[in-house]
Amino acid sequence: MGGPDATQAALQFSxxxxxxxxxxxxxxxxxxxMRRDLSIPSGDIASVVxxxxxxxxxxxxxxxxxxxxxALEKMALQDGCAGLLGACRARGLRLGVVTRNSRExxxxxxxxxxxxxxxxxxREFPWIKPHPGPALHILEQWQAQAGRVMMIGDYIHDIECxxxxxxxxxxxxxxxxxxxxxxADYTVHTMAELARIVLPGG
Numbered sequence: 001m002g003g004p005d006a007t008q009a010a011l012q013f014s015x016x017x018x019x020x021x022x023x024x025x026x027x028x029x030x031x032x033x034m035r036r037d038l039s040i041p042s043g044d045i046a047s048v049v050x051x052x053x054x055x056x057x058x059x060x061x062x063x064x065x066x067x068x069x070x071a072l073e074k075m076a077l078q079d080g081c082a083g084l085l086g087a088c089r090a091r092g093l094r095l096g097v098v099t100r101n102s103r104e105x106x107x108x109x110x111x112x113x114x115x116x117x118x119x120x121x122x123r124e125f126p127w128i129k130p131h132p133g134p135a136l137h138i139l140e141q142w143q144a145q146a147g148r149v150m151m152i153g154d155y156i157h158d159i160e161c162x163x164x165x166x167x168x169x170x171x172x173x174x175x176x177x178x179x180x181x182x183x184a185d186y187t188v189h190t191m192a193e194l195a196r197i198v199l200p201g202g
Contacts, residue, residue, distance in 0.1 A: 013148055013150055014094060014149065015095070016093055019129075019151075019152065019154060020097055021099065022174055024115075026078055028074040030067065033067065068102065072108055075112065078190075078191055082114075096117055096121070097120045098121045098129060125137070131161065132162075135162055149168065150185075151169050169184040169185050170186040171183070172189075173187055
């Protein structure tokens with residue numbers, strides 16, 4: 001676990017904003033196959049799709065939804081995720097989600113695992129990560145100080161979104177995936193490590 005001392009960090013947070021795929025859940029979406037089906041070999045998939053004409057965008061989102069539906073069948077929470085969220089809620093921390101996934105997929109996650117969040121922002125929102133708009137929207141909804149909110153995600157867009165919104169950032173590093181820890185305030189590899197940062201007493 002990297003970043004500032006966890007003991008000093010304890011008690012400072014009033015809210016947590018989580019990415020969904022690869023953060024709350026184990027990473028299961030096959031982005032390589034998605035790129036092949038969309039003929040987008042490089043670059044940010046969503047940004048490329050949004051640059052296309054409306055009819056081609058509609059075609060592309062259907063393909064993306066198909067891959068997301070396959071992933072829903074394999075969906076599994078990160079180890080310790082439910083316990084951490086429950087402990088955070090018991091301590092009075094606000095909980096949010098900012099994801100590029102769809103509203104339907106996020107609802108499926110919550111219903112399947114019995115999760116509750118104060119605010120959920122999906123790709124139907126006017127802005128998507130790395131734009132700070134989703135995180136700023138949550139700060140406004142919560143009337144929270146940016147410095148007392150942390151954004152947790154497994155990709156650089158999560159970190160960029162959080163930093164641009166002025167919140168603390170935490171990189172969740174899944175084994176075998178790229179390392180973006182240098183861009184974040186904190187780095188964790190498990191929900192247990194995250195708990196030691198955000199919950200008094202671990």
